[in-house]
Amino acid sequence: MGIRELAKHLNISIGTVSRALNGRGDVNPETRRRVLAAAAELGYSPNQSGRSLRQGSTSAIAFMLQTYSGAELYGEPFFIGLFSGVQEVLARHGLDLIVLLNTPDGDHEAQLRRVVERRLADGILIPWTRRIDPRLDYLIQRGFPFAALGRSESGGDHPWLDLDFEQAADVAIDRLAGFGHRRIGLVNNGHDLMHGHILLAGYRRALARHGIGFDESLVRTEEMTEAGGYRLAEGLLRDGPLPTALLVGSERVAVGVYRRLNEAGIRPGRDIAIIGGMIDSPASRFLSPALTCFRLSLHDLGVRLAEALLATMPDHAEAYGGGTVQALWPLELVPRESDLMRLGG
Amino acid sequence: MGIRELAKHLNISIGTVSRALNGRGDVNPETRRRVLAAAAELGYSPNQSGRSLRQGSTSAIAFMLQTYSGAELYGEPFFIGLFSGVQEVLARHGLDLIVLLNTPDGDHEAQLRRVVERRLADGILIPWTRRIDPRLDYLIQRGFPFAALGRSESGGDHPWLDLDFEQAADVAIDRLAGFGHRRIGLVNNGHDLMHGHILLAGYRRALARHGIGFDESLVRTEEMTEAGGYRLAEGLLRDGPLPTALLVGSERVAVGVYRRLNEAGIRPGRDIAIIGGMIDSPASRFLSPALTCFRLSLHDLGVRLAEALLATMPDHAEAYGGGTVQALWPLELVPRESDLMRLGG
DNA sequence: CTGAAAGCGCTAACAG
DNA sequence: CTGTTAGCGCTTTCAG
Numbered sequence: 001m002g003i004r005e006l007a008k009h010l011n012i013s014i015g016t017v018s019r020a021l022n023g024r025g026d027v028n029p030e031t032r033r034r035v036l037a038a039a040a041e042l043g044y045s046p047n048q049s050g051r052s053l054r055q056g057s058t059s060a061i062a063f064m065l066q067t068y069s070g071a072e073l074y075g076e077p078f079f080i081g082l083f084s085g086v087q088e089v090l091a092r093h094g095l096d097l098i099v100l101l102n103t104p105d106g107d108h109e110a111q112l113r114r115v116v117e118r119r120l121a122d123g124i125l126i127p128w129t130r131r132i133d134p135r136l137d138y139l140i141q142r143g144f145p146f147a148a149l150g151r152s153e154s155g156g157d158h159p160w161l162d163l164d165f166e167q168a169a170d171v172a173i174d175r176l177a178g179f180g181h182r183r184i185g186l187v188n189n190g191h192d193l194m195h196g197h198i199l200l201a202g203y204r205r206a207l208a209r210h211g212i213g214f215d216e217s218l219v220r221t222e223e224m225t226e227a228g229g230y231r232l233a234e235g236l237l238r239d240g241p242l243p244t245a246l247l248v249g250s251e252r253v254a255v256g257v258y259r260r261l262n263e264a265g266i267r268p269g270r271d272i273a274i275i276g277g278m279i280d281s282p283a284s285r286f287l288s289p290a291l292t293c294f295r296l297s298l299h300d301l302g303v304r305l306a307e308a309l310l311a312t313m314p315d316h317a318e319a320y321g322g323g324t325v326q327a328l329w330p331l332e333l334v335p336r337e338s339d340l341m342r343l344g345g
Numbered sequence: 346m347g348i349r350e351l352a353k354h355l356n357i358s359i360g361t362v363s364r365a366l367n368g369r370g371d372v373n374p375e376t377r378r379r380v381l382a383a384a385a386e387l388g389y390s391p392n393q394s395g396r397s398l399r400q401g402s403t404s405a406i407a408f409m410l411q412t413y414s415g416a417e418l419y420g421e422p423f424f425i426g427l428f429s430g431v432q433e434v435l436a437r438h439g440l441d442l443i444v445l446l447n448t449p450d451g452d453h454e455a456q457l458r459r460v461v462e463r464r465l466a467d468g469i470l471i472p473w474t475r476r477i478d479p480r481l482d483y484l485i486q487r488g489f490p491f492a493a494l495g496r497s498e499s500g501g502d503h504p505w506l507d508l509d510f511e512q513a514a515d516v517a518i519d520r521l522a523g524f525g526h527r528r529i530g531l532v533n534n535g536h537d538l539m540h541g542h543i544l545l546a547g548y549r550r551a552l553a554r555h556g557i558g559f560d561e562s563l564v565r566t567e568e569m570t571e572a573g574g575y576r577l578a579e580g581l582l583r584d585g586p587l588p589t590a591l592l593v594g595s596e597r598v599a600v601g602v603y604r605r606l607n608e609a610g611i612r613p614g615r616d617i618a619i620i621g622g623m624i625d626s627p628a629s630r631f632l633s634p635a636l637t638c639f640r641l642s643l644h645d646l647g648v649r650l651a652e653a654l655l656a657t658m659p660d661h662a663e664a665y666g667g668g669t670v671q672a673l674w675p676l677e678l679v680p681r682e683s684d685l686m687r688l689g690g
Numbered sequence: 691c692t693g694a695a696a697g698c699g700c701t702a703a704c705a706g
Numbered sequence: 707c708t709g710t711t712a713g714c715g716c717t718t719t720c721a722g
Contacts, residue, residue, distance in 0.1 A: 043458070043462055043487070044462065045458075045459065045462035045463045046463065047398075047463060047464050048394075048463040048464055048465055049393075049394050049395075049397035049398040049403065049464065050398055051463075052394035053392075053394040053395050053398050058394065065444075080446075083446050087446065087448055091448060096445070096465070097445075097446065098443040098444070098445065099410075099443065099444035099445075099446065100441070100442075100443065100444075101428050101432060101442060101444065103432055103436060113388070113390075114390065117388055117389065117390035118390045118391065118392060118393040118396075119392050119393055119394065120393055120441070142388070225627055226627045226628050226630070226631040227627065227630075227631070229631070230631055252627070252628070255628050255631045255632065256631045258631075258633065259631040259632065259633055259635075262633045263633075282570055282571045282572065282597070283571050283597070283600050283628075285571070285572075286571040286572070286574070286575055286600045286601045286603075286604040287600065287604065288603065288604055288607045288608075290604075
């Protein structure tokens with residue numbers, strides 16, 4: 001079933017069929033009706049390869065999802081929420097979202113080159129940038145449209161959105177310091193991910209603001225998983241006096257921390273204050289004690305991210321004119337139980 | 346940068362370039378070397394649209410991921426594991442995996458038709474079948490290659506893989522009955538998902554084997570989320586004497602159940618036995634008490650699912666000959682703490 | 691072993 | 707408003 005066949009069935013030319021299907025103005029309404037009816041009846045839609053080849057664009061946007069364990073910083077719930085916003089915007093432009101998972105061999109760069117060189121999509125969204133991220137330089141060099149989720153020292157002047165980790169660190173440390181804490185630990189991700197660096201910088205700055213000295217032994221790098229949280233707590237218990245408060249990267253880490261502390265008879269919110277997680281993932285509320293964390297609108301972030309990308313694509317920019325998007329996304333503290341303890345004094 | 350340009354740069358014909366790039370035998374080794382070198386140097390890969398159009402196939406397999414809340418039966422960790430296996434197999438055939446998320450409007454069938462009619466992929470993987478699932482009938486009618494994860498009453502004779510929920514129900518009920526339980530509750534998903542029906546049937550049959558009467562009030566339908574688990578526990582507490590044991594669909598549900606029971610001073614593994622979750626998701630081990638659940642190899646399941654699909658595709662079948670795959674996947678019980686209680690008597 | 695040429699399905703430019 | 711036609715980039719057939 002190609003356009004040729006459909007045209008023959010209707011006794012008109014393929015040109016007219018194409019114009020009718022694509023909503024061009026110069027088609028007799030009755031003709032258009034017949035074409036649409038026949039297409040629906042016969043289950044015809046234009047072949048995407050033919051279309052892409054002719055138009056020089058694929059009508060698809062790729063999202064490079066990395067699944068190596070340490071990248072589960074916010075866990076997958078993060079992406080599900082994000083995608084709904086991204087798709088909402090893409091749908092306005094008739095664009096498909098295709099999610100590409102990193103291959104088992106894990107060569108992100110090769111995979112990215114493949115997308116660009118084979119032209120698998122018209123634009124690409126790059127989450128979890130690294131501090132040094134050759135992907136961004138490559139995309140700029142190729143002139144391929146993209147938007148990054150996360151800042152980076154690479155890539156020069158390019159569109160990005162990022163969570164405001166500095167602000168989150170400020171708010172968290174203010175709150176904990178206000179409760180009387182001065183030994184506040186931080187769990188950070190590894191992998192040279194940019195937000196790890198930023199969170200650490202924010203943490204240091206906020207401590208300094210409160211006149212609290214930086215203690216290297218209170219900062220740990222771990223996988224952002226339950227197992228990582230467990231190992232972290234294990235290490236803290238082993239290494240000496242526990243910090244009185246802890247800032248952790250995700251509710252997944254918190255689950256592991258809770259577990260290990262629980263085994264040691266230590267209860268968050270009573271014996272140690274914990275703030276964790278940037279996206280208020282569904283579990284946070286239902287842990288015992290409920291986890292104080294941060295919240296943001298993933299849907300809205302997805303909308304904005306998609307718009308930032310489209311703004312760089314000539315065919316779609318008109319609706320989103322006005323320069324390269326580079327913006328921080330606010331995080332709102334959700335106070336719950338896990339940090340509800342005031343230090344004596 | 347097209348093949349034409351590359352050919353001109355090398356002073357040979359595009360036909361030879363194509364043959365060299367595609368590993369055809371009838372190319373002078375020295376010519377091939379030069380072509381490959383130039384392609385690498387200039388960052389050339391064949392345009393996928395042109396290739397697809399010519400070959401009549403896209404070199405892509407689609408995976409229709411549904412994200413409506415109730416479908417988070419096993420949560421997203423399920424898919425991440427599955428995908429690694431799927432991709433391993435696809436990579437052997439030079440096929441890309443593209444994940445399509447359901448659109449916000451949620452019309453799964455329209456989205457499926459789009460994939461088939463526009464030829465966005467050569468084959469498709471359909472997870473979480475419904476008992477009545479028009480998608481399968483449609484795919485069969487169009488002759489489009491697919492494999493389903495989950496059984497269905499629709500779709501006639503088609504390739505599928507499914508978790509062995511009957512066996513899991515058997516093992517769980519045997520274990521709980523062996524501990525002396527006779528009031529065993531079940532939390533099931535809604536949405537007419539096939540495994541809900543199967544799990545319920547297995548549960549009933551296993552109870553009967555132990556001479557335990559079926560009590561409708563012990564079976565609840567809930568979203569497979571933390572909030573669903575919380576509501577469930579809430580309902581059970583409200584409605585009268587708690588069951589002494591509970592079989593829940595996922596560790597996410599368990600988190601909510603734990604929370605509500607904890608608020609009521611009821612401790613799993615001491616006051617009520619809980620078995621939950623089919624895939625031993627990372628959190629299970631780290632909840633307190635650790636959740637007794639089931640385990641399977643997601644990677645291997647993904648491998649087998651991809652193979653089941655390829656076996657139906659003429660271009661790839663040779664390696665996986667031998668009929669339509671229809672198989673149950675075993676689930677292994679992982680005993681932990683949440684059900685470790687023996688009922689007096 | 692290589693070059694020339696056809697044609698995959700479609701859209702857009704152009705002529706009527 | 708409609709028909710005709712070129713050509714997007716590629717692979718493959720065929721002739722040499």
